[in-house]
Amino acid sequence: MESKFPGYRLLPYFLVFPSIAVILVFLVVPFVQAVIQSFYQTSPFGGVSTFVGIRQYRLLFSAPDYARSFLATWYFALLVILGGLALSLFLAVLVTRKVRGLAFYQVAFIWTYALSPAVAGIIWALLFDPAVGLGTYVIQRLTGFSMNFTIQGSSALLLVAGASIWNMLGYNVCFYIAGLQNVPRELEEAARVDGAGPWRTFWRITFPMLSPTTAFLVFVNTIYAFFQVFGLIDIMTKGGPGGATEILVYKLYRDAFIRVRYNYASAQSVVLFLIVAATALFQLWISTRRAVYLR
């Protein structure tokens, strides 16, 4: 590429400097420090740091409550990602059918995106409140089961996942609609001419064409289920009952800022980083792979 304004040698550096500075000072440096801290043990009243090698990690992986938190997180994340994406894809397919008057529905689901995880959590906590919740009432009437997420671990995890899926629905539907509108019609029509039914056309043509969107949404929903859901958990269950909804980010927060075990918490940060990095690379791999075989 040619410079559009030759002669301005220093200007571009000034232009990118603010963004780079923010990323370095508030993202990169703290992360590097977290990695370093995870190999140290600092005395409770500050000051002395001793190098302890991988002791924090050994402690972490031998702690039963960390193993439980790990399992709860994966279970929760899988529910949110698989359930949420399946539901959103289904809705997006419905609203992009060639039927008059569906334009309204193409924007009618966006609004859940505007609700914060904390708001979603508080509304679902009301809806399934053991005493006043309409959801609890309906479930009791239909099945006879009296649900109480403040004492039943699996009810709590399911409800937290339900609230998350609901919260992310608008965002996911929006991206799937955009993705579906980018799928060339000719491909689907060609498949139909060749005698493929709608079901087959969808899974053989449309769904593979959507794989960059799906990969992107898997990444975004992973970030949501691992991190952004913090407010929802803090409001709805505080990790309870009995640690059933204490997902990794919530445990990290409690270990760092309630129990004040900074080094132990930093080791947890590093584990979380490895998970995010793997998901990000997976997304990158899927989206570049598609770009290649379209050529």
Add this chain to the structure above:
Amino acid sequence: MKKQTLYAAGLHTTLALILLGVAFPVYFAFVIATHTYEDAYAFPPKLLPGGQLWTNVSEAWTRTNMGRLMLNSSLVALAVSLGKIVLSILAAFAFTHFRFRGRVLLFPMCMVTQMLPLPVRIVPAYQLMASFRWLNTYYALIIPYLASTTGILLFRQFFLTVPDELPDAARVDGAGPLRYLWSVLVPLSKTNIAALFVIEFVYMWNEYLWPLLVTTNPTLRVAQIGLKMLLTTERTVAEWNVIMAGTILVMLPPLVVLILMRRQFAQGIAMQSTK
């Protein structure tokens, strides 16, 4: 023909029912916010609104000093979204209009920001704020958020579509790069600016963990933390009517912004998904 109509009617009914189901939790929250404490605890739960909305709203408002919290959230969300727009326009301009060594940084920058969400650097980030003496200041709530690779990519993609004749003409007319950016590119980018504004305003208004950590002073708390404050009152049983009135207050600003700017938001999404 008959079959087509039936299909359309079935589709419309299905979608309407799903939409009602999705909207129902918010409706129920609103209904509870309009009842007295006793009526909120009626069994089976009430399904129609009552007349106590304003009483509950003003109770929630005074109990948590909600005016102040909403003001803080507005200031922070506005400052962050405007700051992100400015910083990412500048960076995207550099990446698309100049040949310089730093150009190789674009891709690693984006990967790094994506891979470093707050929890993977939370303890040192918190200690950094303490060492800057930024705890309980607006600085801590605003400055760490200012870089946006979403924004840089959004503007970069748009700037690449601008024909070369425009900067050439500007140069011939004797305009420098900043002049060209300000009088030509920025006015052309209105849609992208609006799209980024909605995305970032909603995102920032809804931030929870970082504000919870870096502010303890009640005058610097944000609206999301107000929800936590409403939930933890002296009463042993939750006052759902007051809590829901507060919740509606807290969820309204981003909802209004999103609904008013839904077109720009959808365009922003479409641009992101084709990047």
